[in-house]
Amino acid sequence: MSSQSQRVHVALDERSYDISIADGALKQTGDIARAALGKKTRRVAIISNPRVYGHYGKLVEKSLKQAGFATLTHLMGDGERAKSIRTAERAWAFLIANRFERSDGIIALGGGVVGDLAGFVAATFLRGVNYVQIPTTLLAQIDSSVGGKTAVNHPLGKNLIGAFHQPRAVVIDPQTLHTLPRRELRAGMYEAVKYGVIWDRALADFIQTNLGKVFALDGETLTHIIRRSCEIKAEVVTTDERESGLRRILNFGHTVGHALEAVTAYRRFKHGEAVGHGMKCASVIAEKIGIIPPAESLAIRQSVDALGALPNVTDLQSPEILAAMAHDKKVAQGKLPLILPTAVGAVVVRDDVAPTVIRAAVRELLTARI
Ligand SMILES: NC(=O)c1ccc[n+]([C@@H]2O[C@H](COP(=O)([O-])OP(=O)(O)OC[C@H]3O[C@@H](n4cnc5c(N)ncnc54)[C@H](O)[C@@H]3O)[C@@H](O)[C@H]2O)c1
Structure with a gap:
């Protein structure tokens, strides 16, 4: 990574992980994911939405492939309404159809909605699989991708169904903010x-x-x-x-x-x-x-x-x-x-x-x- 790269360690015993922050960090996703997930992880599923994937999906996929991962991609809907048990069910079905295994990993590429949903899927699928957060909104970069709170919304309230499940790594590329709407x-x-x-x-x-x-x-x-x-x-x-x-x-x-x-x-x-x-x-x-x-x-x-x-x-x-x-x-x-x-x-x-x-x-x- 560039000389300006920064690393923040989240010390939680065996659930500890690093947050890597650098302009251009997306290109390092493969290496960071490999170091965090280990040699046994053969495949990773990228969970994203069409908008974010359109901007950054190929770059992330290429980097993961270069690090030796086979990649699958599952796109979910955009917006808070997509953070639902129905969306999680579709993601579970995708993983089951692709015979996803306990040693495979999930990559959450997007804002807090994608991160919370993909983290929840990672927490629950096969009683928990490893995942890496790649937050692409400022809110997700400074808040939702760190700390292991994952959730979906229930019609009776936000974030009511969820789990604590820490990511294995967080990759933050501030350059992704260039495409983020100003609001x-x-x-x-x-x-x-x-x-x-x-x-x-x-x-x-x-x-x-x-x-x-x-x-x-x-x-x-x-x-x-x-x-x-x-x-x-x-x-x-x-x-x-x-x-x-x-x-x-x-x-x-x-x-x-x-x-x-x-x-x-x-x-x-x-x-x-x-x-x-x-x-x-x-x-x-x-x-x-x-x-x-x-x-x-x-x-x-x-x-x-x-x-x-x-x-x-x-x-x-x-x-x-x-x-x-x-x-x-x-x-x-x-x-x-x-x-x-x-x-x-x-x-x-x-x-x-x-x-x-x-x-x-x-x-x-x-x-x-x-
Ligand atoms: N888990 C936690 O600890 C925690 C903490 C705070 C908030 N949250 C959750 O985070 C969610 C909100 O997250 P958010 O504010 O990131 O909203 P969001 O995920 O809905 O993203 C906002 C919009 O920006 C788009 N987008 C994302 N990255 C982009 C990029 N780089 N370029 C262009 N467009 C981009 C998204 O597609 C979306 O349309 C809420 O569901 C909230 O409950 C969770």
């Missing part, structure tokens, strides 16, 4: 801002200083943001693989974010955009209960706003948002844990915030006062 790039950047706010002030500052370079798709800048985000996610996931404690901080901005997505039937917001609104709301709640200085709280909202205008929320009703929040997966014994910032770079988990405070902050969000 998707921005949606991923909200999650990068999230990592800065929950963990690393230097990353938050770097993002604000380098936004021009981000949107000019400067390779070095993107690689830095991706690497630092992956390091933070790896550190959190290593400490708490199955989300019994620390991993919850990754849900900063997500309680209100999920509620906004749910009440708009997942049609209005990209996930990251909803999280952007959620982070602003959380900063206001933290300010109202006095755990963050107003200037820091404002800095968080400004770093969200600096990415551009978020989809409108002023037509949404706060009772609906509050009801959706009460249905959040994270509610335990009737208490809703909120991830709240205490500064740019630090958060706490609180489940004792008075409903009146939450209501007031949501109302401010919906009336565009924050």
